[in-house]
Structure formats: C-alpha cells, structure tokens
Amino acid sequence: MRLHDFTGSGNGHKVRLLLSNLGQEYELIEHNILNGETHTADFLARNPGGKIPVLETDDGKHLPESNAILWYLAEDTAFMPKDAWGRAQALRWMFFEQYSHEPYIAVARFWLHFVDMTPEQKIQLSEKQDRGNQALEIMEQHLAAHDWFAGDNYSIADIALYGYTHVAGEGGFDLGKYPSIKSWLLRIESQKGHIAMEPH
C-alpha cells in the first residue's frame, strides 16, 4: 500500500504510527502542503478535499481522512476495541479529536511553526489556544481516571489523539499543566514499534 502524506502533519503521523505499531510495510509519497502540492489535478483525483493523508491500496483505491484510515487498518487487530461499547467510545474520542481538538491545536501549531501569521491569524491565535486548552482539559479529566481512551488497552483512539497532542508545545501549549496527559504520552511512547513525529 502507499500513503500520500506530509511528514510534518499530525494527521499523517497517526497513520504512520499505527502502520509502525502493526509492523506493516508501505511506500510513503511525500506532498509538500506548503507548496500547493495537494491541490493539483492529480492529487484532487485521489482526494477531492485536497488533504493528506490518503491511503492508496494495492488495487488503486483511495481512502482519505486520517481517522477513517486508522479504522480501516485496525479492523481485526489488537488496536481496535473488541466490544461494541469500546468501539463506540473509540469513535467518540476520534470525532472529538477532529471537531474539538485538531481545529485548535493543529491550527495554532501550523500558524506558529510553519507559516508567517497574517494579522488576522495573530488576532485569532489566543482564541484557538483557549479552545485547544479546553480540549486538553477534557482529555486530562478522562486520563486522571483511565489509562486509555477506549476500553482497557492502547487503541486507535489513543493514536488519533496522540497525533497533535505530542507536538502541542509547537502550538504554544504548556503540557506541564496536564500531568495525566504527560503520563499517557509516556505510556504510548513505550508501545512496541512507536515512532515520534520527525522534526520539522
């Protein structure tokens, strides 16, 4: 299989992390999102949304959306909760990640770490950080009472939330305020086949 990705992306890192945990071989095709390489006609035929990551199967089918890719790769593996309630909880946190976490933490990181902010973005940054801290507080509250997000084991829910949480410092977030998150990051980083994001 091939993964169309940008190695500075936390959404892409989720997929690369699961593939590494699984010991699955794949070909990485890098697209620099900073140069418009995900808005070419060739790329839009793979994902009309113009976003990485996109998984390309050996028979040429394409699957966008990082958390849908995680689900597809994890079915029938140890990284998917075994019971229906556990799977529901995994998706609950994966939708939380895409709606209430990524739009604030990933965007603040992108503005501070990858681009020169526009005056409008400079004004909006503190609101993005406030909302990102609200997401981190909800995670902290859960992790104060549970080791993992869905069921009793490391799963794709943890991988989905790890993607941008472990690089939140690059978005101006102080993870020192969240001791349970810090312990959870260490638990994830001790899993077999773990990989952190490459520095960018």
Next chain:
Amino acid sequence: MRLHDFTGSGNGHKVRLLLSNLGQEYELIEHNILNGETHTADFLARNPGGKIPVLETDDGKHLPESNAILWYLAEDTAFMPKDAWGRAQALRWMFFEQYSHEPYIAVARFWLHFVDMTPEQKIQLSEKQDRGNQALEIMEQHLAAHDWFAGDNYSIADIALYGYTHVAGEGGFDLGKYPSIKSWLLRIESQKGHIAMEPH
C-alpha cells in the same frame, strides 16, 4: 434508552432519523442549547464537552458525538456497510461531515436562524458559506456518479450528511445549484421510517 438532544440540531436529527429508520423506541430529553442547559453540572457529567446529542443506555452509560452514536446504533443492522472497505468509506464521509461540512453549514444556519449575529459573525458569514459550498460541491461530485455515500445502499454515512444538508437553505445555501444532492435528498426521504427535522 434515552436521547439527550435539542430538536433544532442537525447533529441530533441524525440520531433521531436512524432511530426512526430502525423503529427503535426511546425517551427524548430536550435541552435548550440557547439557554445554557448543556453547560450545567448535571449535563457536563453526561458529556464534559457540553454538547448534545448524548445517548444514555438503560444501564446509565453515556455516549456523546452524533456520528459515534450512529455507529453504535447501526452495528449489525442494514444501515452499516457489510464489508471493511464500505465501513471505511462510511467513516471517511462521516469525518468529512464533522470537519469540512458541519463547521460551515451548521454554523451559518445557527447564526442566521437561531441568534442575532454579532458584528464579527456578520463579517465571517460569507467565508463560512464559501467553505460550506466547497463541501456541497464535493458531495455533488460524488453523487453525480453514485446513489449513496458508502457502498450500494443507504447507510449511516448518508444519514450523517443528511442532518445539516437538508436544512442548508436556513444557512443561506441554494441547493438548487446541486441537482445530484437534491435527488439524493429525495432518495433518503423515501426510506422507511423517514422523519424530517421539526421546524424551528
């Protein structure tokens, strides 16, 4: 089971529609989001994110996130694709809905239909509508070649996208520009047990 909901919400409507398609009985608990009723201590104990809908099971467990609730209710029913690729495609469109559709179409509708817009919201409205139209264009492109979003049948992917698409007019969107979406809405509305959103 009980559904904590606000009947003006498209996210809530998704769940009510699937429950009606399934013929499943449930108790509806209405929380007026316009009066802060989802930010009380009682509600936050059900969902720390302070958002409806939340499914409460008969044994008192809680599940937030509309699309996670759809998944949980649809497992082992005709509304879930039967093969792994179909399930992956369903999730691909459900994550698209929460990341690239709802934040624009639902927000434009909320501003125009439920509240008096602030001056800042009035400035941001046209960008929300532009992004919402981008999402509708991606749906139109898919529906020009396929009857349904995932696999060959009506599924939770269609229900997830129906929630805010069928009331997009209340957000200032002109569905007359999207003939394939209009045909798809009619196909959904002919399904057994269909319910439209109650007027608000």
